[in-house]
Amino acid sequence: MSDRPNHITPEGYRRLREEYEALFAGERPKLLETIAWAAANGDRSENADYQYGRRRLREIDRRINFLARRMKAAKVTDPAAQPDKSRIWFGATVTLADEDDNERVVTLVGEDEADAGAGRISFHSPLARAIRGAAVGDLRRVALPAGEREYEVIGIAYPEA
Incomplete structure (x- = not known):
């Protein structure tokens, strides 16, 4: 491990x-x-x-x-207890827009609960690493297998306690 x-x-x-x-x-x-x-x-x-x-x-x-x-x-790690909910950290549900204005909603979760088809991506995936710490309005470039893409953070949400 x-x-x-x-x-x-x-x-x-x-x-x-x-x-x-x-x-x-x-x-x-x-x-x-x-x-x-x-x-x-x-x-x-x-x-x-x-x-x-x-x-x-x-x-x-x-x-x-x-x-x-x-x-x-x-x-x-309980995402609802995240002290800084204005930035993307573990457990955040994030709405992203790519260069073509296609929206994508992902939730950053642990490796054992990742399911890309359901929108749950590993906290250690390339996309998650690229957007960690970002705030609404930030642009982030990420290298994906299909090529490099740029995403804008449109929304960040955390579960309620």
């Missing part, structure tokens, strides 16, 4: 926790029962239930370990 802090919103942390608990307390115990039942049926070399169960158990255990590490390293 990197040296930078793993910022995450309270909502993002809750989703990680829910997934962890669903796997650890729900899916994993049921799968262990299936594996034990399949193992009791005899020859394991040609027992598809047993082989699939073991493979799925490894996948679940890997995901549980990943989630546990991410939650341990997480620094829960």
Whole structure:
């Protein structure tokens, strides 16, 4: 993992926790029962239930370990508690306009909750790095895979406490 802090919103942390608990307390115990039942049926070399169960158990255990590490390293940061709401920081929902006056709304979130299709971009993405600290009316140039673009900050909003 990197040296930078793993910022995450309270909502993002809750989703990680829910997934962890669903796997650890729900899916994993049921799968262990299936594996034990399949193992009791005899020859394991040609027992598809047993082989699939073991493979799925490894996948679940890997995901549980990943989630546990991410939650341990997480620094829960509530965007509603941001003292300077006139500038773009973690958790801000920002309205941007490009050179062609196309508007784009993005929310800066942690790496574990980023979903570009839903408008949630990682706080460490190129666009987020370019607009961090900007205020309404500021112009920022960002290098994107499709080429360099310039964006103007039109609006900044934070969730209510």
